[in-house]
Amino acid sequence: MSKTNSGNFFEDFQLGQVIVHATPRTVTVGDVALYTALYGGRFAVQSSDAFAQAIGYPRSPVDDLLVFHIVFGKTVPDISLNAVANLGYADCRFLVPVYPGDTLSSTSEVIGHKENSNGQTGVVYVRSRGFNQHGDAVLEYVRWVMVRKRDPKSPAPAEVTPQLPRALAPDQLGDACPVIDPRKYDLALAGSPFRWGDYLPGEKIDHVDGMTVEEAEHQLATRLYQNTAKVHFNQFTEGQGRFGRRLIYGGHVISLARSLSFNGLANAFHIAAINGGRHVSPLFAGLTVFAWTEVLERAEIQGRDDVGALRLRTIATKDQPCAAHPAKQGDGYDPSVILDLDYWALVPR
């Protein structure tokens, strides 16, 4: 029996199977500092213990996407080591705040599978969950990936495709955000005068700034998340592959877009849910990421008058400023688009 992990193939995934992923991880202020250095985030709640405490947190929570990346990274050796493509995310909810000192671990439950007609690959659906050291689920999401079969001759399993919501309902949001005191939320320190009620559905915001990505940066980030996907790290092999170079982890793009979105969404301090995400095309080092956002919906959260929810669609591009809001184009996308992300953020009322 080989001592090395060769990952799971399509026929290894059994419906209902729960995979416990390796390497629990204690998140620290060291990780938080690196996350700041990698993306330059300026959301006050995550940046300042004093600010967070003033509104009702015990201290600054760990950035939602850092939690997502750490939970996600653990799933890679078991779920997507033999993946051809990471097809999408849905039904992602943040359930409990994470603070420095918490230890995260993850599991994935196989909730669907469907062999492709070529008989070489199939799509696997998993619901992954992140837990803290108390066993509380802090995050859950569904992901589906196209995975190679080990043996093309192995029989196709019964097709099971999970029903996934197009978007979380507003009353499913807010679990990872304690009740805050919105009067203590200092707009000057937060960097924007706009509260929840100031945003209107249909509004489009160009985030203006651009950020160029270096190989060292995305590699540092992806290792920080203990994400082992080979395509991000190995120029020797990738240099002989389809693109001739290393691919940047899609989550790195999400974090860059989120950080750029501060300029226009400074008070959207918490990502409560990700309704869906698509990595439209790959990003490579040396390119510059831009982003813009459309407000899709504005919703109250039942029982809460401290914060409201905005459903946002953030588009990120490469080497294309976003004043013209590039997005869909005919049947596809503007060729500059790399990310199409639909999520709920919370904003003080």
Place this chain on the structure above:
Amino acid sequence: MSKTNSGNFFEDFQLGQVIVHATPRTVTVGDVALYTALYGGRFAVQSSDAFAQAIGYPRSPVDDLLVFHIVFGKTVPDISLNAVANLGYADCRFLVPVYPGDTLSSTSEVIGHKENSNGQTGVVYVRSRGFNQHGDAVLEYVRWVMVRKRDPKSPAPAEVTPQLPRALAPDQLGDACPVIDPRKYDLALAGSPFRWGDYLPGEKIDHVDGMTVEEAEHQLATRLYQNTAKVHFNQFTEGQGRFGRRLIYGGHVISLARSLSFNGLANAFHIAAINGGRHVSPLFAGLTVFAWTEVLERAEIQGRDDVGALRLRTIATKDQPCAAHPAKQGDGYDPSVILDLDYWALVPR
């Protein structure tokens, strides 16, 4: 009203106006570790809690320049987003030590303005202050920048140019340094046998070593400081600009020069004040930074026999070793010079 910040233009600055800058920041041991990785600092007081405690600090203070960069970074979106040039610093004093766990915020007071004769730009003078979570000012400095006018036809304001000292007086120094026990200051552990009395005005010290800067490094640093100046991050735009490439944040050069200066100034453990600083020419990735220092003055600090002050002038160069002490040349500078920094450092007696 736009949701995005387009920064202030010359005519937006009102004399006496105090601007509260966004995004307070809790400084942690994570930031300290990154700062070490970025510059390789070896000053024992900042590196070792045990060393700092032995001489009288409660623990290692956060490096003075890390404090400066964090306080400075916050001012960028309000003061210098539309700046043509960062013209100078003066009258900078470190007032209270900063420790991991402290939260920093900043304000800037407009203390002068002067429209340029071209009617397109003007010079704005601000006194910026950094505060900790108790409201104590930990740092203050004056900066002046050349800023674009929004509307060239707007009337010129009355010219007000603040009087700035050429250098801080010795009795204004030392507030951010507790009284230390110089007998407990271990010269072997600190890396140099030279105390305050061993330095002589006029002495010139070549710091010998050189450090090459990579794009990923200065971007990580500048984001760590939450400094959003566009020229440091956006190759897409800068590639079409004057230099064809990203400019490196001037503060990155100051920190590199300070770190290199350890070789010759190992016991100059605390920067008490910056009398003036000038970024003589820009630095780009791929170039190697060298530095040398002249001792300008040696001064006692009234009422203290634990530490004395050295007024130092550190010159940094690019791709030019400093054995020959390159500096002024005719009316200008040797073309290799990138930084001319005049500051006071404290050294055990």
Place this chain on the structure above:
Amino acid sequence: MSKTNSGNFFEDFQLGQVIVHATPRTVTVGDVALYTALYGGRFAVQSSDAFAQAIGYPRSPVDDLLVFHIVFGKTVPDISLNAVANLGYADCRFLVPVYPGDTLSSTSEVIGHKENSNGQTGVVYVRSRGFNQHGDAVLEYVRWVMVRKRDPKSPAPAEVTPQLPRALAPDQLGDACPVIDPRKYDLALAGSPFRWGDYLPGEKIDHVDGMTVEEAEHQLATRLYQNTAKVHFNQFTEGQGRFGRRLIYGGHVISLARSLSFNGLANAFHIAAINGGRHVSPLFAGLTVFAWTEVLERAEIQGRDDVGALRLRTIATKDQPCAAHPAKQGDGYDPSVILDLDYWALVPR
């Protein structure tokens, strides 16, 4: 007397001399996070406080190699600033676990010297020791380096060559590993089902994955260790030198190889000793590191039934996958080999 350190030359080293190295260093969770970002380590004991506590540690210990690099870095300004070559390590033992918050310092004792027949250089042997803030030795190792003479005419000292063990004996291992409860060591969370008894002498494990190194990464790492060796940082000078570029710190290669070895050795959670190490050829940025390991011995540790020791030989290569186990070739090595490391690791029984 020059204020700058020009390092020691061959004739400066006196047999029996003990050198106290500069700059003690408090290791923090910030350093741990950076170490994760640099190498992507996934050993559960070092990654998760909860995992470490479950088996008997008070919290996650600092990675053994991070301790090694910090202790080693301090020795550079005194031992190897004028080194022509770093010839080898031996007799390295980890003696006490290091936790975040501990402060490390180091000393080196000169235990041998031998002038080379060319009269220009000599070999110096030192035993370096790392200490924590309580004065406990946490690590010791022997290193020998070839150092230039200041004056080729100075007389050769009496030749003294220390006797060094080819390998540590099993009963010398384990001091830095508390007694653990191997039943609480969760194999699923740790990432491998293989315990000590599952490894057999002679077994060869290809670690499969490759990691490409960027200039920014090895510079960040080497500065984090406060290692000042000029060849790693100064492209201006190295560009005119033998290789035309910066050399990567050999310890960076060791850490990369160790991190890659997780895939196959996930439960070899602690390096107890390094029997010997050789940097067979230099590594440069842009190249991809691969690794494979041979199990040399399997040994019980006297008085302990919780963990056993594996003596491992890990070979790292550049731009050469390791399925064919490249190593010695005729009198030398396969040209792809950059590291040949012989060490003892502990594995739960």
